Amino acid sequence: MITQKAISEILRPLLVAGVYKDERVALKDIIAEFIQKKITGYNTVIGRMEKKYGKDLKGFSKEIRNKAVMKTEDDWMEWKAALTMKEAWQLAFRKLVGNGSKV
Secondary structure (H helix, E strand, C coil), rough: CCCHHHHHHHHHHHHCCCCCCHHHHHHHHHHHHHHHHHHHHHEEEEHHHHHHHHHHHHHHHHCCCCCCHHHHHHHHHHHHHHHHHHHHHHHHHHHHHHCCCCC
């Protein structure tokens, strides 16, 4: 487990350089940026699948029901996972920025 001291040492250069005013703001901003990049990555996967199949996951699921082959099942699983993870990261982001303090 990482200690408060270790976190402080990692963040110290950002504070000394004046990039952030305090550790809390630095850590929240770094985490928020990380989460946004995760969401962007999942949006890329979702967009690629929507473009490839010309529909959303719900429509694709109906189309392949009872007649999917391995490749379409693989795409369906990747697509479903991307949607699920995007929702999870969006929830984490809302909780991070919605707890009363600004990022």
